[in-house]
Amino acid sequence: MTTTPPFPFPPTYNFPPFFTPQPNTTTRHAQLEKWSSLIQSWCRHHRQYRLSLIDAVESPLFHNTALRKRLDLREARAVVDWMTKSEEEGGGGRRAEWIPDGPKTVAWIWWRRPEEWADVLVDWVEGTGQKGSVLTVYELIHGEGAMSQEFHGMDTDVMLRSLNVLVKRGRAQIFGGEGQEGVKFF
């Protein structure tokens, strides 16, 4: 992760009012959308699946040192809260999910939702002719066959959730014990 190229920030990142919660609802909505997309791009760039707000508020994501502007923890939490809500609730389309242990400080950032990951996995399995074969979860994440794939080096929990989506759809079966999970695609 240390070798990744610097993240290309969008122009809004250098716009000082971006860091002030806007009272106008229309503007606020646009602002939240921009923050949501910025957080997603940031996590994707850094291959991050969970975001700890405590750490993130000190990172360049929420702290623009050039402008000397920052989004404080409370505001960052408001943004992620908005992301967790579905669009019907006036939120950001469930692009985040609080990790339930403890207060709202760590969240999954779904730059791809588990359902979307499941589609990616199915496409890969079908594309590589591995239908019907059995793979371990470790192989899926760290295997050489999936080196070029986006899910390479994925968080195990996210992988398991994505596989569970496939199980529900009847496209895969998970077996084996804790930490030793295998998966068979149909």
Added chain:
Amino acid sequence: MFFKSLDLTTALRPLLLPDEILLFVQDAVGLYEGKYKIQNYQNGHAYLTSHRLCYVAAEDPRKYSVAIDLKEIDRVESQAGFLKSSPKLTIYPKPQKKKTDKSSSATASPAVAQQSVLQPTLSLSHIPQTNFQQNPLSPKPINATWICPICSFSNPVPSNFDPATANAATNLPPCLACGIKPPFTTVLKAAISAVASRESPLLSSVASPAIAQDTDQPNAKASLSRSGSRGTVPCPRCTFVNHPSLVECEICGAPLSAGSASANRVDSPAPLFEQSHIANTEVSESIKLSFRAGGDKTFHERLRGALVQRKWLLQNAPPVPSPSQGASSEGLPSPVASVEGTLSPAPRHSGVGIAGLERRGLEARKKNELVIGNAFEDLEALMASAKQIVALAETLARESGMTTNESSPETSAVLSESAAALGMVTTKDMLNSGSESLYLSELARDLAEYLTDDRKGILQREGGIMSLIDLWALFNRSRNGVELASPSDFQKAAELWEKLKLPVRLRRFKSGLLVVQRYDWNDEKTIEKIQAWMEELQRVPPDDPVPWDWSLFGRAVTAQEAAHRFKWSVGVAAEELEMAEDRGVLCREEGIEGLRFWRNYISSCGYGDLSRLAI
């Protein structure tokens, strides 16, 4: 005497000539030409100035407003209200030199007509003349009169009354004096006798008043019994069947619906004058002002005062040589410059040097003492010399302003210009003290004129918008501590602008701040201005290097900067910026520097950078 057309100000009030002073204003006034109501001139404001008598209709004032020069007025008679008839002022024009004989007969007034009833011999000389004047070409058939059986007032037979076609169902106008409808037969007989007298003037003119008088009493009795069966009015309370001419029930005193006095006195009983537009029309007989909401006494008093004072004679008078000219030409502020001009010049000793200056100062002080002393002798005198006193107070204020070093040069400039404004300012004294609403509407007009006056340009200087409180302060300061408007009156007056269709509007911001602006001013215009400014900021590089892309974002602006740029007050600027933020044109940045506003790049830039980020 002519009805002259009248120029109105922006506030729909008469435009005053130089030196003309507004003396009195009364609302709900109707206009009569002779005995005839003039259509469309039945509900308006009467303005009495030192030179003219102006009438401005409440509805469509630009169309229906006329003025009469006071110099053409011969005399004024007051007629008290009687039963349903409103108090009236009858104004007689001066006889015109060219046609003296005609105008003498034209001044046949109600008083004269009444005399003719009492003394039929006297009317002999009048009636033929009247008939002669009323030749068939004349549009006004005022040749017939009927005499009211109740009050014996002689009324004109309505112009549309034709004895050939009229029957008992014809709608008859009530008596001008007492407002009670005449029996049909009385009017019919009067009309017939008038027609007969036209055919043989000399013969019937002797008989007609006598006949009218003789038949009066029997007719009234006959009509009592006759109309009793037909047009009776049952009392709503006790069901007693009353005579139709009764206003109250004979038995229980309850008001009868048919006769109950209606509040709308526009429907006054007099017949209508035929022309509806009377500008530049000659007044042949007399005009009447009907005061339907009272105020006639004060109006009469002021009118008489104005006729005695003859201010219009001053218009062409050469200015009185002012002894203070020497002092003012030296560049010294002369506290009496404007006052001395109106006083008779005192014998002047030519003083040299400091002694001369001192003596001049002493003289000036003595004169001021005299003016003040005279003015305070009694209230009437104070009102008469109000202008002098105000001028004096103003020069004193200007002097003190110089010594105390006024903070804002602009406000002091406005203050010094206010003498001109004072001539037009309505004070409570000019109005009937009872009518609060009239005072408010006049105050509203005053304010509108004050604001839109191009000489002062108050609104322009404030960037087209100013807070009501600022205006209140400025307005009261310009009144120099005389006849101050109270805050509640002021606000009420400002709220009337919209109703009176004046060119300024009161507007309430979201925070409750009340501001004054031109009626054609709106948020879109403000936003246009702000947007133009923001675009300008994107073109002009900021003074100090900034960490953001100024060509894309521009620069932050504060309320102070906006106030400075658009010449608004800071409170107004803050409100306007927030309004623009509400509209999504601006967005805010809160920081240690305070609240600043930016062009709304957040929602306006679209999704261009989002698609780029999606990789």
